[in-house]
Amino acid sequence: MTVQNAINWPEKYMPGTGDNFVSNEVIVQSLTAAQIWRYLTDTSTWESYYDNVADICFPNGGGPDLRHDLPFRFGTFGFPPLDARVVEFQSPGDGVPGRLSWTAKQDDTPEQQLDVLHAWLVEDLPGGRVRILTQETQIGQPAAALAKQIPNPMLNGHQAWLDGLVRAATGKRGI
Template sequence: MTMKQDLATRSNEIHWPERFNPATADLFAHNELLINASCEKVWSHIVDASKWPQWYPNSRDVVLPEGTKVLGKDTTWRWSTFGLSIESKVNEYVPHARLGWYGYAPGTQPSFYHTWYLAPRGARCLVVTDEAGVGKDAAHLRETDETLLHRGHDLWLATLKWVCEGN
């Protein structure tokens, strides 16, 4: 999907830091999927970043701070995604419901903000993941491959569904 299509379907439930408002961002992606598992189970896989590479092929080299088992409030970690080395810091953390983190090249200002919103739907969980990027790198990605972020998140949700549903 294009950024315009993603903006039209974005979730109003997401809490955005001011600088990362999707309406003014240089790049934005919205993805959602209903998973046949509880939000607690889905959450356990999302916050267990060290295990992402086992089920999400776009995640590599996850390094959490010493003694840290899962993502939590203010956790800063390093990892590779989309072939780039990234440092991320958790900004929003509401167990089983909301997770938001900044992403940036180590030593630079945050240029991306990635969110997860989980909502129970009976015995299932609606998972929404949105990401906004600002600055020259986000603008360049929009110009060269506008749908890359959306496709990557489609893959992340599909593999999250796979691991949560016990496949």
């Protein structure tokens, strides 16, 4: 039996308690967590495989590689650039999953305020497989509006991110 790991959730962002929650996962053969991790944590590669992110910057310096407690900004889903901060960062290792999560906020009028936690888990599985799980909890009126759309743009957008990440790590385009 294989036990799979789970996202570490701060209580504020516990799935099902916000205005929108999405979960996407892929399990792929012939890739390792280390191969995926490289493309996930190097923000300079994001726009090459995911077309729903733009204007990535590091207002306090640092980057493009993410690390614990690093602030950054980026645009996504048509929102103005979000202020983000890495809150969990653990590189994958022998029997240890890679863990990455960040909070992202948009402080504005109550109708436009947004507060999210986007988390990733990347782990090697037996049989030369890798599991990539991404989940996000969103709080705020824009999140509630996204959750009502069918299909949910966040769910589809994150699936595109996962698919692009796998393509980038395998060196394949357009799959």
